[in-house]
Amino acid sequence: MKLGHLPVPAVRRLSLYLRQLETFLAADRRTVSSSQLGAALGLSAAQVRKDLAYFGQFGQPGVGYRVADLMGRVRHILGTDRTWNVLLAGVGNLGQALMAYRNFRKKGFRIVAAFDNDPAKLGQPVPALDGLRIQPLAQIAPTVDRLDIRLAALCVPAPAAQPVADALVAAGVKGLLNFAPVSLTLPPHVALIAVDLASHLEQLAYQVSAAGPVPH
Amino acid sequence: MKLGHLPVPAVRRLSLYLRQLETFLAADRRTVSSSQLGAALGLSAAQVRKDLAYFGQFGQPGVGYRVADLMGRVRHILGTDRTWNVLLAGVGNLGQALMAYRNFRKKGFRIVAAFDNDPAKLGQPVPALDGLRIQPLAQIAPTVDRLDIRLAALCVPAPAAQPVADALVAAGVKGLLNFAPVSLTLPPHVALIAVDLASHLEQLAYQVSAAGPVPH
DNA sequence: TAGTGTGAATGGATTCACAGCC
């Protein structure tokens, strides 16, 4: 399954398609057309067709896409047709919120270990995750190995982010979801997605001010 | 200040530039070149120069950009050279984490009102926000008006997202940061940024599986 | 010399338009 380089934006939209398909399935839709899928997401029908066609021929001319079938295909492409064990580094407010976030489970992601260096938190059981205990950061490496962890969410304060990221990479983590507001330097074989919550608000502020005081 | 349409990716990077400039300033850097700024963020020097040049001529040939000066310019462009009052709808785990998130304050965003429909939460003071009380969703409209709120963060469960978004828009909110995993339909004059935490993990899963079991 | 600002060239992604299929 060695396809040529696939457009990054198309891969991102794959997640949206999957989410929308789940909604359609919950409403007992058996089949959906590219224009319906696009309309629900604010995309053109051509965009939807081209995106899906990058990965294979999933539709039936004259009919559309079979919802359940397409969901399986997309899950397989994304690699979420199996369960991923996820590590959490940094059990502050955001980290706790992520541990309690139920959508991760539904999508196949399980937080199976949590780390922090605050002595007050160490050893504390996490209610949301049936009694998982918070461990010191020094124990990252053996845990990654033992639980076959490949993904980690990084929720530590900014100054700790790079060193903790280095430790995660050294322990063998293959993908990092970074919530700390710093840009990390990682070896090229480690995948990185950065989520900067404050910068998202900045983008909103820009859009709202650029639009100017609306003429109502 | 009516500039032609500016590249969306460039505006997104503006937030990164600003964040990096803050780091440089904290390290007492007076001046920075496009290549230094780019290197710190994994971007080319040409990219940095072109992005900044979209918005004006901020640099000095032979010298670079004056850090403090450029920060002011970028903040002004983003509209964050003033304070924004932000409303929070949905005080679950994620909502609580956002209320406690200190970086919002630093960037000029203040959560000044919090809403939820859980009777157990109503009237409860929020420790992180000096005693702010959680109000019922029905009171959104008068509060938006009274506190001149233009931005809102949406942290309610998926099924509630669209109706609550409608209420926010009706109340006069101009920009929405949506954390619920559904795609919202909003009037075109309302800005929208969607953050789907689960889909970010999916993107990581894709990158890690696409890379294949690493040959180590 | 070191480094910006910018037209020109390149490279990607989106849209168009239509042949082919159910």
Place this chain on the structure above:
DNA sequence: GGCTGTGAATCCATTCACACTA
């Protein structure tokens, strides 16, 4: 008739290369 898959055309973003400047 309705809808997919896909080359061709268009549009947009990034990179290149260099004139110009402190």
